[in-house]
Amino acid sequence: MHRTIAVLLAALISLFLFAGCSKPWSHEGYSGATADDKFKTDSLDCQVIAGEEFPLNKLKQQARYKACMNDRGWQHDEDNQGIRFETKPR
Numbered sequence: 001m002h003r004t005i006a007v008l009l010a011a012l013i014s015l016f017l018f019a020g021c022s023k024p025w026s027h028e029g030y031s032g033a034t035a036d037d038k039f040k041t042d043s044l045d046c047q048v049i050a051g052e053e054f055p056l057n058k059l060k061q062q063a064r065y066k067a068c069m070n071d072r073g074w075q076h077d078e079d080n081q082g083i084r085f086e087t088k089p090r
Contacts, residue, residue: 025074042072
């Protein structure tokens, strides 16, 4: 029970960390609203995977997140063109 709570807490914390410092991503197979929806789904899935595998190591979480996104066909765009996953200011 405590492990499940710790994993979920780590996933939520990493979600906020990745949301604040995320990089833009693109996918050849998706565009427009479909790309936005698919990115959000894949990004969250990869954040959970990274958080579960490395709950206390942010550097390993980031590397695992990037590998997971690449495995799903997302490419990191160095020139800041693509989708950027960010939280909206209130």
